[in-house]
Amino acid sequence: MKQAGLCIIIILTVFLFFPLSKCQGPSNPGSKNQIKSVMDLYGHLQVTGNKILGEDGEPVALHGMSLFWSQWCSKYYNKNCLQWLRDDWKCTVVRASMAVEEGGYLTNPAQEMVKVRRVIDACIELGIYVIVDWHDHNAHKHPDAAVDFFRQIATLYGDRPNLIYEIYNEPEAVSWKDEVKPYAETVLAAIREIDPDNLITVGSPHWSQDVDVATADPIDDVNLAYVIHFYASSHKQDLRNKAITALSRGFALFATEYGIYEYTGTGKIDIEEGETWLNFMDSHKISWCKWTVRDSDGTSDDVLFEGADEKGGWSTNDLTISGRWVRDAIIERNESVFDKIEPF
Numbered sequence: 001m002k003q004a005g006l007c008i009i010i011i012l013t014v015f016l017f018f019p020l021s022k023c024q025g026p027s028n029p030g031s032k033n034q035i036k037s038v039m040d041l042y043g044h045l046q047v048t049g050n051k052i053l054g055e056d057g058e059p060v061a062l063h064g065m066s067l068f069w070s071q072w073c074s075k076y077y078n079k080n081c082l083q084w085l086r087d088d089w090k091c092t093v094v095r096a097s098m099a100v101e102e103g104g105y106l107t108n109p110a111q112e113m114v115k116v117r118r119v120i121d122a123c124i125e126l127g128i129y130v131i132v133d134w135h136d137h138n139a140h141k142h143p144d145a146a147v148d149f150f151r152q153i154a155t156l157y158g159d160r161p162n163l164i165y166e167i168y169n170e171p172e173a174v175s176w177k178d179e180v181k182p183y184a185e186t187v188l189a190a191i192r193e194i195d196p197d198n199l200i201t202v203g204s205p206h207w208s209q210d211v212d213v214a215t216a217d218p219i220d221d222v223n224l225a226y227v228i229h230f231y232a233s234s235h236k237q238d239l240r241n242k243a244i245t246a247l248s249r250g251f252a253l254f255a256t257e258y259g260i261y262e263y264t265g266t267g268k269i270d271i272e273e274g275e276t277w278l279n280f281m282d283s284h285k286i287s288w289c290k291w292t293v294r295d296s297d298g299t300s301d302d303v304l305f306e307g308a309d310e311k312g313g314w315s316t317n318d319l320t321i322s323g324r325w326v327r328d329a330i331i332e333r334n335e336s337v338f339d340k341i342e343p344f
C-alpha cells in the first residue's frame with residue numbers, strides 16, 4: 001500500500017507540474033509559423049572573430065547574386081526581378097553594384113541613387129539582405145563623394161538590419177597603408193556617426209585579393225568584414241591561402257563578388273575550381289554573391305542569355321552555363337533556410 005501511495009503522489013506531481021505536456025504541439029520560438037522572412041530568421045548581423053553571426057549568435061552564410069554595373073545594365077534593378085531571385089533562386093542576399101566612375105555616381109548622383117534605393121527598398125520588402133556596393137576601382141581618389149553617399153544611405157537605412165555596406169569594391173595596385181586604409185577609415189567614421197552597428201565590408205589592394213595585407217594592418221571597427229574577390233579560372237589555391245591567413249588572424253571575409261571564368265569575367269570557364277572555392281567558403285562559413293545578373297551571349301559570368309526578361313520568370317533556357325551552375329549552388333545551400341520560413 002505504501003508503494004501504491006507513492007505512485008499516486010508521483011503521478012499527481014507530474015500532472016501538476018507538466019499539465020499541458022501532451023497538448024503543447026510543435027510551436028516554439030523558432031517555429032515555422034513565426035518566421036516570415038530571411039530577416040526574421042537571422043536579423044542584425046554581427047562579426048565575432050572570423051565569423052558573421054545572426055542575432056541568435058549562430059554563424060550565418062548568405063548566398064546570392066550581384067547585379068551588374070548600375071550605369072550599364074540597371075534593367076534588373078527592380079522588385080520583380082529581386083523577388084524572382086529570392087523565390088526561385090533562393091537568394092538570401094543581393095548586391096547592388098552602384099557604378100561610381102565611367103558615367104556612374106560621380107557624374108549622375110541622383111540617377112544612380114534612385115537605382116540603388118529601388119534595390120534597397122525591394123530587399124527590405126522581400127526580407128532579404130542587400131549589399132550597397134561603391135563599385136569603384138579608384139575610390140581613394142574621391143573620398144568626399146563616398147562620404148556624402150554613405151551618409152545619405154546610413155541616414156535612410158542604417159536602422160534596417162537588411163543593409164550591408166561595401167565601401168570600396170576593388171582597389172587596384174595601390175597601397176593598403178597609404179591609400180585604401182585611410183580612405184576606408186574616413187568613410188567608416190562617417191557611417192558610424194549615423195549607423196553604429198550595421199555590417200561594413202571593405203576591399204583590399206589588387207582587386208580585393210590582398211586580404212592578408214589588409215588584415216596585417218587592420219581597421220579598428222566593431223562590425224567589419226574584409227571583401228575577397230576571385231575568378232576561379234585565374235585565382236586558385238594561392239588566393240585561398242591569403243584567405244586562410246586572414247581567417248587565422250581572426251578576421252571575417254565576405255566574397256561580395258566572384259566568378260568561374262577568368263579575372264576578366266570571360267575567357268575560359270573552370271567549374272571544378274569553382275566547386276573547390278564553394279567548398280572552401282562553405283567550410284569557413286564565408287558569405288557570397290556571384291557575379292552577375294546581366295544578359296549576354298553566354299560566354300561569361302553573366303548568368304542570363306540575351307533578352308531574359310527584366311522581371312525574372314526565367315526558364316532554364318534563359319540561363320547560361322554560369323547561371324544554371326550558380327542557381328543550383330544557391331538552392332543547394334539555401335533551400336533549408338527557406339524551409340524554415342512561412343510560404344510567402
Ligand code: MG
Nearest residue numbers: 158159195198
Ligand atoms: Mg544600424
